[in-house]
Amino acid sequence: METLDILLSTLSPSVLMIVFIGVLIGIIVGAIPGLNGAIGISLLLPLTFAMDPQNGLLLLGGIYMGGMYGGSITAILLNVPGDIVAAPAAMEGYPLTKQGRSKEALYYSIFSSMVGGFLGVLVLILFTPPLANFALMFGPAEMFFISLSGLVVIGAIAGNNLYKSAFAALLGLFVSTIGIDMAAGAERFTFDALTLRQGINLIPVVLGLFCFAEMFLNIGKKANEVITYKDQPIKRMTVIKDIFKHKYLVAKSSVIGTAIGVLPGVGTTLAVFLSYGEAKRTSKRRQDFEKGNTEGIIAAESANNATVGSSMVPLLALGVPGSPTTAIIAGALIIHGIVLGPSLFEQRPDVAYTFLYGMLLTVFAMGIIGAVGIKYFSYILKVRQEFIVPTVLIFAIFGAYSIRNSLFDVLIAIIIGVFGAVFKKTGVPLAPIIIGVVLGPLIERNLTRSMTIAEAQNLPLLQYMLTNPLAIVLLVFVILLLVVVVRMRKKDFG
Amino acid sequence: MKKVLGLSSVALLGVLAACGNNAEENNAPADNAANNNTAENNEASENEEAAADIDYPEGPIEIIVPYSAGGGGDTVARIIGDALSEELDTQVNIVNREGAGGEIGISEMAAAEPDGHTLGVFGYPDNYVLEETGNTDFTFDSFEYLASFDDVPHALFAAPDSEFESIEDLVNYAEENPGEVTIGESGALGLLKILAFEDQAEIDVSPVNYDGGGELINGLLGGHIDIASSSITAAPEIVDAGGEPLGYAAPERLEMFDEYPTLEEQGYDMDLGVRRVVVAPADIPDEVRDALTNVMDELGQSEELEEQFTNADLPYNYLDYDELNDYLNNTNESLQPIIDNNQDDF
Numbered sequence: 001m002e003t004l005d006i007l008l009s010t011l012s013p014s015v016l017m018i019v020f021i022g023v024l025i026g027i028i029v030g031a032i033p034g035l036n037g038a039i040g041i042s043l044l045l046p047l048t049f050a051m052d053p054q055n056g057l058l059l060l061g062g063i064y065m066g067g068m069y070g071g072s073i074t075a076i077l078l079n080v081p082g083d084i085v086a087a088p089a090a091m092e093g094y095p096l097t098k099q100g101r102s103k104e105a106l107y108y109s110i111f112s113s114m115v116g117g118f119l120g121v122l123v124l125i126l127f128t129p130p131l132a133n134f135a136l137m138f139g140p141a142e143m144f145f146i147s148l149s150g151l152v153v154i155g156a157i158a159g160n161n162l163y164k165s166a167f168a169a170l171l172g173l174f175v176s177t178i179g180i181d182m183a184a185g186a187e188r189f190t191f192d193a194l195t196l197r198q199g200i201n202l203i204p205v206v207l208g209l210f211c212f213a214e215m216f217l218n219i220g221k222k223a224n225e226v227i228t229y230k231d232q233p234i235k236r237m238t239v240i241k242d243i244f245k246h247k248y249l250v251a252k253s254s255v256i257g258t259a260i261g262v263l264p265g266v267g268t269t270l271a272v273f274l275s276y277g278e279a280k281r282t283s284k285r286r287q288d289f290e291k292g293n294t295e296g297i298i299a300a301e302s303a304n305n306a307t308v309g310s311s312m313v314p315l316l317a318l319g320v321p322g323s324p325t326t327a328i329i330a331g332a333l334i335i336h337g338i339v340l341g342p343s344l345f346e347q348r349p350d351v352a353y354t355f356l357y358g359m360l361l362t363v364f365a366m367g368i369i370g371a372v373g374i375k376y377f378s379y380i381l382k383v384r385q386e387f388i389v390p391t392v393l394i395f396a397i398f399g400a401y402s403i404r405n406s407l408f409d410v411l412i413a414i415i416i417g418v419f420g421a422v423f424k425k426t427g428v429p430l431a432p433i434i435i436g437v438v439l440g441p442l443i444e445r446n447l448t449r450s451m452t453i454a455e456a457q458n459l460p461l462l463q464y465m466l467t468n469p470l471a472i473v474l475l476v477f478v479i480l481l482l483v484v485v486v487r488m489r490k491k492d493f494g
Numbered sequence: 495m496k497k498v499l500g501l502s503s504v505a506l507l508g509v510l511a512a513c514g515n516n517a518e519e520n521n522a523p524a525d526n527a528a529n530n531n532t533a534e535n536n537e538a539s540e541n542e543e544a545a546a547d548i549d550y551p552e553g554p555i556e557i558i559v560p561y562s563a564g565g566g567g568d569t570v571a572r573i574i575g576d577a578l579s580e581e582l583d584t585q586v587n588i589v590n591r592e593g594a595g596g597e598i599g600i601s602e603m604a605a606a607e608p609d610g611h612t613l614g615v616f617g618y619p620d621n622y623v624l625e626e627t628g629n630t631d632f633t634f635d636s637f638e639y640l641a642s643f644d645d646v647p648h649a650l651f652a653a654p655d656s657e658f659e660s661i662e663d664l665v666n667y668a669e670e671n672p673g674e675v676t677i678g679e680s681g682a683l684g685l686l687k688i689l690a691f692e693d694q695a696e697i698d699v700s701p702v703n704y705d706g707g708g709e710l711i712n713g714l715l716g717g718h719i720d721i722a723s724s725s726i727t728a729a730p731e732i733v734d735a736g737g738e739p740l741g742y743a744a745p746e747r748l749e750m751f752d753e754y755p756t757l758e759e760q761g762y763d764m765d766l767g768v769r770r771v772v773v774a775p776a777d778i779p780d781e782v783r784d785a786l787t788n789v790m791d792e793l794g795q796s797e798e799l800e801e802q803f804t805n806a807d808l809p810y811n812y813l814d815y816d817e818l819n820d821y822l823n824n825t826n827e828s829l830q831p832i833i834d835n836n837q838d839d840f
Contacts, residue, residue: 042562042590046572139718180594194601194631198593264712314708318715319731321708324562330708331565334806343734404593441705449702453719456676456700 006350010357018055019358022062023365027373029063030070033211033392034203034399034413036083037067038325045332053336054354058362060329061308061355065117065362068268068304069370072109072297077102077380079214080392084206084438085268087431088276088300095292100230102378107239108297110370112250115243116302117363119254120261120309124316125356131310132317135262140449141465145474146263147442150270152478153277154432155485162489164428172436175200177444195408204400204413205437209430211396212417215389217424231378236371246298249279253299257306264314267323268307269438273431275303281488309359315340316352550610550782554585558606558614560599562592566727566808570644570770571615573802574793581789595681596620597630604632608775610782617768618642622826623686626833634826637773638783641790642818644803645811647744647767648687649726649754650677653717654736661695661741661760664721668697678719680704686829687723687743687766689836694762725768726751727807743767748809765828771818787815 009015029040040063048056071086076093093105123131138146154169178189179199190196243250253275260271279299280289289296312329314320319340321327333340338348345352380388400413423430454464466472557575561567571588579586591599600621603614614637621637624630650661658664668675677688677699688701702719704710707728714722715735722732726742729751733739741757743764757764774786793799794812803810813821 049572136712136716139713139716192629194594194598198598264709314712318712318735320711320715327562327565327706327708331569334569336805340731404598405589405591406598445703445705449704452700452702453676456674458674 006353007357009350010354010361015055015058015354015358016361018051018059019062019361020365020369022059023066023362024369026063026066026068027070027073027366027369028066030067030086031073031082032070032399033074033080033082033396034207035395035402036071036203037064038323038328039402040067041325041328045328048332049336053333053338053348054351054358056332056336057329057351057355058358060332061312061359062362062365064325064329065305065308065359066366066369068117068308069110069113069301069366072113072301073106073377074392076105076109077377078388078392080211081206084202084210084434085272085300085304087206087210087434088272088296090210091290091431092293092296092300095290096294097381099292100232101234101292102381103231103374104234104239105292105294105297106374106377107234107236107371108243108294109301110367110374111236111240111243112298112301113305113370114363114367115250116254116257117305117308117366118360119302120258120306121356121359121363122309123258123306124309124312124359128313128317131262131313135264135314136318137468137470138263139468139471140446140453141471142468142474143263143266144443144446144450144465145471145478146260146266147270147439147446149474149478149481150274150435150439151443152481152485153274154435155482156277156281156488157273157429157431157435160492161427164426165432168423168428168430168432169436172433172438173440174436175205175433176437176440195406200412200437201403201409202434202437203403204409205416206434207396207400207413208416209420209423209433211392212414213420213424213430215393215396216417216421218385218389221385242294243298246295249282249295249298250302252278253303254306257303258310261307261310262313264320264323266442267438268304268311269435271307272300272304273435275299277485281484286488286492305363312359316344319344550785551582551584553611554587555579555582555610556587556589556612558599558603558612559588559590560592560596560603560614560616560620562590566646566725566768567615567617567770569806570803570808573799573806574615574643574772577793577796577799578789581792595624597624597628600624601631603773604636604775606775608777608779610774610778610786612775613640613786614773615770616773617683618771618822619686619825619829620683620768622829623683623833626830634822636776638776638778639818639822640772640774640783640786640815641794642769642771642813642821643794643799643810644808645744645767645769646725646727646809647742647748647756647765648683649724649729649742650691650740650757651714651722651724651728651732652738652740653714653720653722654738655717656720656738658720658740659738660755661757661762664740665695665697668695668699672698673700675699675721676702676719677721677723678702678704678710678713679723680706680710683768684723686832690764690766690829690832691723691762693832693835694764726754727809729754730807750804750807750809769813769821771822790814 025040026037029035030037041060048059068085071082072089075081075086075090076097079090079094081087081090089109093109096105154165178196180187180197187197256275257271260266276296276299279295280286283295285293311323311326315326315330321330330340338351397410400410403409420430450465451461454461457464557571559568559571568590575586575588591602596616600616606612622634625633652658679685679688679701685701692699704713707724710722710724711728711732713719714737729739739754741755741760743757743766745758745765747756791814794814800810
């Protein structure tokens with residue numbers, strides 16, 4: 001098929017419509033606490049069976065792209081991130097909303113998401129084969145070191161009290177150990193309960209900490225106690241110009257998002273917090289962080305949308321899904337009888353290239369829906385708290401239940417929400433808890449894997465882990481990051 | 495003005511809620527199919543006659559899948575659910591209840607009301623291995639095994655540029671260097687498959703556990719492990735990227751994978767894999783069970799269904815009620831010694 005034909009078919013009305021619908025659904029499920037792109041995709045998966053493969057794929061790709069952005073809307077306006085990847089958007093955006101600058105925050109979020117999303121897809125189109133090989137270089141040792149860097153970055157991110165941050169991170173790591181340890185088969189903190197044996201799912205934790213906790217604290221407050229609606233006008237161009245002024249920040253965050261997104265099993269959370277931490281470390285206005293610093297929004301939002309394109313690299317190049325979301329997309333392809341991997345581009349170029357170029361369209365669809373919608377999103381702030389709190393709680397309960405159709409997850413979310421409310425009152429930062437829950441299994445599983453392989457090869461553990469040059473580079477990176485973060489903290493707090 | 499805006503926001507949320515509901519319903523691909531099944535009406539009414547003395551089904555049927563959406567088990571359930579919905583002229587909902595290697599969902603099937611309105615689809619021997627190696631709420635006899643439509647043999651894959659070109663190479667090396675070969679595995683059956691191979695070939699290897707099939711294959715293609723133990727359906731991707739299937743555990747070559755050798759023909763007597771079974775809770779009334787097995791037999795003859803399995807890269811192989819129960823009893827007997835011999839490893 002000629003390139004021109006593919007381009008033309010990408011721009012056909014039906015494809016454009018599919019892309020718009022997908023992105024819109026993605027933004028909606030992303031904005032609803034507890035739902036995210038992955039859930040939206042699994043819900044709509046059966047619909048795609050009846051569609052052309054490229055249309056079905058683009059519908060799912062649109063949901064993926066929109067879902068990464070949607071969470072930021074509720075994060076900025078209500079301090080309730082619709083998804084974990086929007087947590088930094090809440091940390092920086094909500095303070096801006098309190099100052100009446102909600103539209104400004106929303107514009108920063110959508111335009112940064114667009115830049116990041118665009119760069120991620122561009123990388124997918126241009127560099128899929130070399131990036132796939134890069135991803136393959138990451139064995140257990142390399143994964144272990146890159147996950148460690150995420151723990152180190154906690155030091156840079158949150159709070160102004162070392163002990164509270166450390167407590168939060170350790171609590172997160174502890175929560176992640178609950179359940180069956182797959183390597184040894186041992187049960188940890190399960191109290192012989194089947195529901196605990198499967199471990200604590202990440203989504204109830206996120207919902208509890210960010211959604212239930214915020215809403216519990218808002219119960220009984222009068223409308224103007226939480227937020228006074230002000231609307232400071234801001235021009236779109238002002239924001240766009242400012243984002244381009246921060247081109248290094250955007251580029252760095254998109255690169256972090258792209259690079260981490262390529263790695264199988266690591267997930268977007270690490271990418272988002274790494275670039276957020278980096279933004280804070282290098283910012284000239286570091287003291288403004290958590291008080292409404294737009295640089296934090298730029299970094300986190302461009303990073304999370306950059307992972308959308310890059311996380312599809314292993315899927316398209318090797319047929320290996322690197323994340324839960326891409327695994328579901330892989331399932332959709334298999335149903336259509338499409339073999340993933342290098343041969344995809346030779347055997348079904350129509351599907352492969354329409355999908356790739358269509359993913360660029362999802363970025364623009366997201367931009368249009370976001371930029372037009374922002375005017376209306378802000379009206380949510382005029383709704384009185386007595387309507388907001390029950391509505392958000394209902395969605396959150398629905399979201400927690402929907403992960404595994406389990407009331408147990410709802411219970412977990414509520415319990416964690418109570419703790420979260422206490423933490424908020426006592427100044428324990430919440431982000432490190434989430435980072436701990438996400439990274440705990442990655443660090444542990446890759447360490448045990450390294451130990452097994454080192455033993456099989458009769459090598460001391462450290463020697464095995466540092467066999468590849470890449471692992472050494474990553475170890476040096478972790479150490480440098482640690483030094484830099486410690487120095488930054490010393491400078492900030494004397 | 496303010497009020498209007500407030501109302502419109504509430505209305506927006508209402509729309510969101512409605513979307514949520516719609517999405518939920520979309521879980522059942524069968525809905526649409528149920529409405530335009532005129533072609534199948536004749537067959538359906540025949541079935542209804544056969545089971546005239548019972549009112550089954552009364553309302554929608556739920557099929558529990560103990561795995562996440564998009565995987566092989568889920569695909570099987572959706573194909574069968576779709577066809578079942580046409581045959582029985584009722585709505586069939588697929589419910590994913592993943593977790594703990596399938597234990598959560600399988601427990602729920604066992605505890606469901608035995609009236610034929612809750613069925614399950616899972617990969618045997620997941621249930622048997624979970625039961626024998628853990629403290630489960632269900633036993634093998636908690637279910638009526640109605641039928642099975644596919645059989646996916648287990649396979650061993652070598653990494654790209656591997657020095658192992660056949661099972662013999664692998665076994666010879668492992669004999670001289672006990673414990674040195676790393677074999678990656680994932681899932682509830684992963685370890686069992688490696689242990690079975692160790693017993694059969696009388697070698698000692700080092701199993702490395704991965705969280706999912708995707709990560710496992712990534713580890714293999716990156717050369718971080720020597721061998722991956724996965725199902726033969728992973729072959730196209732692995733071969734595409736330069737890896738090699740050393741053999742798969744089926745009695746004879748499958749049409750779908752006839753370019754790759756079996757373990758049998760290389761001298762290792764192994765017939766091991768995953769068979770997706772359609773089950774009902776054990777106490778289901780005999781009439782309902784018979785009605786269901788009749789429908790399954792109808793489906794078992796459908797070429798359209800076979801084509802759907804083939805398109806999804808699932809090796810189609812229909813077993814009816816009696817054949818399936820023979821198969822399960824035989825396989826249980828051959829798995830038992832492997833589990834007993836390796837109790838410490840689980």
